[in-house]
Amino acid sequence: MKRFRISLILCCLALVTSFSACKDKEQYPDRKNEEEKEIDLRKAAEQGDAEAQFDLGLCYYKGIGGVLDMAEAAKWFRRAAEQGLAPAQFNLGSCYEKGHGVEKNASEAAKWYRKAAEQGLDRAQNNLGLCYRSGMGMEQDLEEAVKWFRRAAELGFAPAQFNLALCYESGVGVERDLTEAAKWYRKAADQGIEQAKKALDKLEMSY
Numbered sequence: 001m002k003r004f005r006i007s008l009i010l011c012c013l014a015l016v017t018s019f020s021a022c023k024d025k026e027q028y029p030d031r032k033n034e035e036e037k038e039i040d041l042r043k044a045a046e047q048g049d050a051e052a053q054f055d056l057g058l059c060y061y062k063g064i065g066g067v068l069d070m071a072e073a074a075k076w077f078r079r080a081a082e083q084g085l086a087p088a089q090f091n092l093g094s095c096y097e098k099g100h101g102v103e104k105n106a107s108e109a110a111k112w113y114r115k116a117a118e119q120g121l122d123r124a125q126n127n128l129g130l131c132y133r134s135g136m137g138m139e140q141d142l143e144e145a146v147k148w149f150r151r152a153a154e155l156g157f158a159p160a161q162f163n164l165a166l167c168y169e170s171g172v173g174v175e176r177d178l179t180e181a182a183k184w185y186r187k188a189a190d191q192g193i194e195q196a197k198k199a200l201d202k203l204e205m206s207y
Helices: 004-011 032-047 050-062 069-082 086-098 105-119 121-133 142-154 159-171 176-190 195-205
Strands: none
Touching: 032 050, 050 069, 050 086, 069 086, 086 105, 086 121, 105 121, 105 176, 121 142, 142 159, 159 176, 159 195, 176 195
């Protein structure tokens, strides 16, 4: 079980910032200053633009523009998430998991991770796997955990590759297979996951 504690630490991921127009100076090239960009972003968000709502949530979450407000961040993530924007769904799930701007709620965290995961967002698939692995916000199901780790791993998401390797090495949720474990450790290691490099070295020494 020690290895799975490592994986949980490894996968405390930062929020998705894939749209992040609030940080992108090229996003509004015709604007004269940051204040005008902020006004435009807020206007778009208030008019229902999901990506603008997501970006505005990021601004509040990170304190970009001088205002750090987790409750406002969660509010705007929710508006975008309810429109089906997967990165916002993931971020809202993260807010519920960590209690950032909302009361901690494991069931809500798992719910929003699932919505994003079902849209193919790799880190959401990985986090949903962690929820199934630990029983966070749902009944523990190790086979489901492996299924979601595999989906994210096959998309090339390194933490999920590491977690899938752990499952194969430990025989958790899947038949123990050290060859498969080594394969997925190697994929994660090739992407710079130090824990995977160490685990692969240790595994190869045991052959």
